[in-house]
Amino acid sequence: xxxxxxxxxxxxxxxxxxxxxxxxxxxxxxxxxxxxxxxxxxxxxxxxxxxxxxxxxxxxxxxxxxxxxxxxxxxxxxxxxxxxxxxxxxxxxxxxxxxxxxxxxxxxxxxxxxxxxxxxxxxxxxxxxxxxxxxxxxxxxxxxxxxxxxxxxxxxxxxxxxxxxxxxxxxxxxxxxxxxxxxxxxxxxxxxxxxxxxxxxxxxxxxxxxxxxxxxxxxxxxxxxxxxxxxxxxxxxxxxxxxxxxxxxxxxxxxxxxxxxxxxxxxxxxxxxxxxxxxxxxxxxxxxxxxxxxxxxxxxxxxxxxxxxxxxxxxxxxxxxxxxxxxxxxxxxxxxxxxxxxxxxxxxxxxxxxxxxxxxxxxxxxxxxxxxxxxxxxxxxxxxxxxxxxxxxxxxxxxxxxxxxxxxxxxxxxxxxxxxxxxxxx
Numbered sequence: 211x212x213x214x215x216x217x218x219x220x221x222x223x224x225x226x227x228x229x230x231x232x233x234x235x236x237x238x239x240x241x242x243x244x245x246x247x248x249x250x251x252x253x254x255x256x257x258x259x260x261x262x263x264x265x266x267x268x269x270x271x272x273x274x275x276x277x278x279x280x281x282x283x284x285x286x287x288x289x290x291x292x293x294x295x296x297x298x299x300x301x302x303x304x305x306x307x308x309x310x311x312x313x314x315x316x317x318x319x320x321x322x323x324x325x326x327x328x329x330x331x332x333x334x335x336x337x338x339x340x341x342x343x344x345x346x347x348x349x350x351x352x353x354x355x356x357x358x359x360x361x362x363x364x365x366x367x368x369x370x371x372x373x374x375x376x377x378x379x380x381x382x383x384x385x386x387x388x389x390x391x392x393x394x395x396x397x398x399x400x401x402x403x404x405x406x407x408x409x410x411x412x413x414x415x416x417x418x419x420x421x422x423x424x425x426x427x428x429x430x431x432x433x434x435x436x437x438x439x440x441x442x443x444x445x446x447x448x449x450x451x452x453x454x455x456x457x458x459x460x461x462x463x464x465x466x467x468x469x470x471x472x473x474x475x476x477x478x479x480x481x482x483x484x485x486x487x488x489x490x491x492x493x494x495x496x497x498x499x500x501x502x503x504x505x506x507x508x509x510x511x512x513x514x515x516x517x518x519x520x521x522x523x524x525x526x527x528x529x530x531x532x533x534x535x536x537x538x539x540x541x542x543x544x545x546x547x548x549x550x551x552x553x554x555x556x557x558x559x560x561x562x563x564x565x566x567x568x569x570x571x572x573x574x575x576x577x578x579x580x581x582x583x584x585x586x587x588x589x590x591x592x593x594x595x596x597x598x599x600x601x602x603x604x605x606x607x608x609x610x611x612x613x614x615x616x617x618x619x620x621x622x623x624x625x626x627x628x629x630x631x632x633x634x635x636x
Contacts, residue, residue, distance in 0.1 A: 219309060220317035223291075227321060230290045235276070235283035242275045243268065253382070257354055259459065263347070270344040273337045280329055284322065334474050342472035346465045354459045365393070368420070372396040373452055377409075385411040390424060392450075403430045406448070420452040476531040 247268060254264045295301050304314060360366045365376045373396060378389035392404040406427030413420060425447055433439040470478065502512045 223317050224321050226291045227287050230287035231283055234286040235279060238279035238282055239275050242279060246271050267347060270340050273340040277333050277337055284325055338472050338474050342468055346462050350459060350462055368452060400431050400433050422450040424448045476534065479528060
């Protein structure tokens, strides 16, 4: 364990570097950012972009600027601190107290190692992602308003393969053109070359179509089927409409293409491994092709080996990539596992209990009394013939009077209980 005096000196030296490092980093980054704003602000504002998009362009430019200015800020901070320590004779006082120069430099080297590690992670993880988003955004901005991407004295392709424009001078602020030449190849029957002394560009309210107003020029048309036919028309003012010109900002959501400045170390190593596998596969295919050519010359049967199954290799290459993936899996949220709902048990039907004798007797008597109709039911059920009770010494007669049938029907009903009389009453 270091002595308290040594720990105090280390903290003092590191604390002296914090303020100059932060000031130098902020000042250098601000200066370079102002330079970027001065270069791109005019072209971005002139395209009618919202302020959020303009701010996003400059924010995405900050990681690249920080990657450049951080080493310079470290150099400025170290020079400032040690110059001030030497000017105030603090280094002489430390040496007189028995602290060596190596002991003074050790905490500074440790802080420099931490800054180097942070700079490495910044350049490997943050900078490629910001470069990819910035490049995609700039491509989307260039497609928004083609008048700002037109170059002077160059044949510009306005509509791919159909409409080309050349102008001697282009004013992006007023959309005015000088010495205009247009090559119109959109018509399959004829080709047109339009020349004008000046012109102006304008967009439709929806921003999808481009209107060209040309002045003092001519139109030369040549028939493709018959090149001998040539038409030339002079005009004072000619208005043209070019459809399919986007003046709205359409953001690209997913862009799989990445250049070398837009990939991290692990992505580049993966691309190198993939290129090596493809090279090995191409070499094996070339060997098979040579063998088949020799067999064809010798009159032998050609051999076509089965292609190896393609297996996507997603394992990271190298110890750093393994550690980075483990750290991302540890810090990031865990993937939710799909859960299969457990089926509920189907309720088994309960066995119906056979009603007891009093219940059956009551139901039978109710059906007999009601004439075969259930209480509360609107449908009349067919009456079943039930055996009538036979009295002793009496033969059943189906033509008996109704009184006899009613008495027989009452025979199945429970006997009525006579009310109990209280004592003392008649």
